Amino acid sequence: MRDLRTLGPWLRRFLADYIVTERRLARNTQMSYRDSFTLLLPFISTKIRKSADRLNVEDITPALILQFLAHLEESRSCSVQTRNQRLTAIRSFARFVASRDPAHLAWCAQIRAITTKKAAPQPVSWMSRDEMEALVTVPDRQTLRGRAEHALLLFLYNTGARVSEATRLEVGDLQISRRGDNHALVTLHGKGNKIRQCPLWARTEDTLGELIQGRETCEPVFLSRHRKRYTRFGVYRLVERCAAQVPSLAARPITPHVIRHTCACHLLQAGVDLNTIRAWLGHVSLETTNIYAEIDLEMKAKAMALCSAAAPRPERPWKENKGVMAFLNAI
Template identity: 50%
Template sequence: MRDQTMIGPWVRRFLLEYLITDRNLARNTQISYRDTLVLLLPYLNKVSKTPVDRLTIDDLSPSLVRSFLEYLEKERGCSGVTRNLRLAAIHSLARFIGMHSPEHVAWCSTIRAVPFKKTAYLDKPEIDALLKTPDLRTPLGTRDYALLIFLYNTGARVDEAVHLTVSDITWGGTPAVRLMGKGNKTRWCPIWTRTAEVLKPLVTGRVAQDFVFLNRLGHPLTRFGIYSLVRRAVAQASQTLPSLTQKLVGPHCIRHSCAVHLLRSGVDINTIRAWLGHVSLDTTHIYAEVDLEMKAHALAHCDFPDVVSTKPWHTDQGLIAFLKAL
């Protein structure tokens, strides 16, 4: 009878069967999950003083997961986004084990209860400052503006922006773009009139298979090119808006900002899930929690404490209901 407590066989099945066959995740996601385990297993070996091939599922405890995440941030200098990516891989491994080994369901729950770290997002004035940085009098400035407003409008991942082609954009009465997300899943995302106005001249005269965002040499813009573009825009915008210097801003931060701003404007959580291409609604709920915390903070510091204390939301449940209705 196979020993279900050893973590090694589970890791093998997770990487070679579950991610590839069952989930059909994109190659980059598979590599990211593998890299997480490349870091996690030696760390687990070091802390528990147990050879890697003798590690058990119980050796991977919630406290150790938190310790590992702290190690990533403090010793490896990883950002909050990277920390969350590593934790997402660990959550996925725990879920896989829990689904196939009933005796480990309780363990799975404790691992998946380790929370994601709320990552930075930009307020509307900061987004506006970012969009004002490109020089629209130049072709490269026009491209930079088109890319920035596209990222904010759609909440697209970097890979999705890199691989966007002319044929992925539909114009007509309701402009929209088709995005190829994780697991080769496609989704349609509406684009604003302003976004369509800057994208249309950018792709005029090109064939359907051409990529939308090109560099100065006419080659497709790379992931690193987009990261560099966003960093330059942030550095320039921070001269007029110093609050940007306090945040680690990249393309994924703009994606977070899109989600939070959609939520604030009254878009329901399921629509945001479809908009961003999330597989699980749990991922989208992170933005709802961020928005609720901000509203709770605003409520706690309002100028009318006497009025607030007399309202039905003075209880915890009433407060939550009230905040959701704001």
Template identity: 55%
Template sequence: MRDNNSIGPWIRRFLLEHVATERNLARNTQLSYRDTLVLLLPFLSKALGKAVDRLSIDDLSPASVRSFLRYLEKERRCSGATRNLRLATIHSLAKFIGMHSPEHVAWCAAIRGVPFKKTASSTLTYLDKPEMEALLHTPDLHTALGMRDHALLLFLYNTGARADEAAHLSLEDIKWGTSPAVRLVGKGKMRWCPIWPRTADVLKPLIAGRACGEFVFLNRLNQPLTRFGIYAVVRRTVAQASQALPSLMAKTISPHCLRHTCAVHLLRSGVDINTIRAWLGHVSLDTTHIYAEVDLEMKAKALALCDLPKETRTRPWHTDAGLMSFLKAL
């Protein structure tokens, strides 16, 4: 008879069947779930004086979960956001067990009753157009690495691609022709994104002479650039550009910041919110609405500073015309 009370087999099913197969979560999300359990199981084993393979479902009680969360914050110095991320994994594990084992439904409800901690919402960082242009003009186009850095930054700005998506981009993902586009795969989802003429002009010489299956962005050793390498390129370029434009020093700029910049600039050009959602690959429109709220907040601040007449404080949103003017400006 199967022992439904031992937590080991449930964790195995949770990671290998539910997270990886049934939900098909992104690889980084799978690793995050695993990392939480790598921390949780030794903590329970030490606290209860039991071997890891002897732990039962009842050993994971609301009290032990709260102790684990305190351990994360006090001893490991984790932020509130990280604490909530770890708790979300535990909630997900409890839900999985409760759905497949009716006798553990009450236990599941108790575990999922451990609340998340309220944390301050993070500020969305993006670059204004002069700052973005300063970043794009920083790499030395007379060198091979400078050309690659320029192409990478422009690609991130054009597509709003995540660092992992750009790192895994291959030549076969790009469709040339009268309307160039790129296929991006991230978080288990695929989307097509248009390539601006300006971006196409810098990508073509970068990949000239390469085979179809090769990666687009390579490092000094002609190996695929990793997402950590992409972070390094952005940080290095920002450090150089900050010497000429000090406003960059006040912002925390990462590849994801360029994704935010792409969305805000598209919105300001008049592109509708649904198009931006598809452009960035968001599942929920609520995620994309963050950019609309940020843009409205910035406009309100600008109006307050300028003290414009009431009749000039609103203007109609443009759609296709705004998009075309934005693309031509690039």
């Protein structure tokens, strides 16, 4: 780069070379960082009245970043988690610039001094078995589109897969119609290009087998009504549309991640240990999976509160009346 002050070349190197080639981060990470700067640059341009192509690195000041973060929460109604995610992208970019040009070390230190906000943990939302079954059966399986939607919902419930894992799934990732006692398996490509295998129920195997009949191994498993690979937005819209048709779910925000939580909670209720659930969902740390154990403890506490055996019993009298009239009254 000839001009080390211009922001554009730095961003190109950061998003196209550093993220992809050097760090080998996931495609979703690259897109998330891109979205952060897609929002940040127009905001700064408006504030300092300077086009985005003419912005310098030093134009991204701590004061403007704080204003941008406040804008995200107040004007765009973003959550604290989203605010922190955008800040993480900016701080990562600042660290990249300073590592290549020591002249920006002081600027980088000021940017990285901006702290993240402490966010209250979000309650884990999940569905009961009846609610999940009702959601899965909403699509009309008499039509090709309905069968594809039913298969996608059933697959999400069976595997607890992330949306990105489901949309990336190809026919070659499925191992179905295996002979003997071998379970059907699916290979999922998760975060950070981590690969894991997950067993499939018999009904999931049958549903997917019908769906992919006649397709090549390199073709996507789930196709939208336009016969193209499902997008993230398409999966979210499908889940929201089906949930709106279930009376008990209509007023609740149901997303594909709620289905992921539901899968984990039902596995826990079935007696599956936490470490197996961690591997099932593709969590790196067991601490991430522990949230489902806390849910289970809450369910046990509620069950104990409703249990009649836990209710206080009346004190027994010192002497019981064993007369015939007491016997008759007790019947």
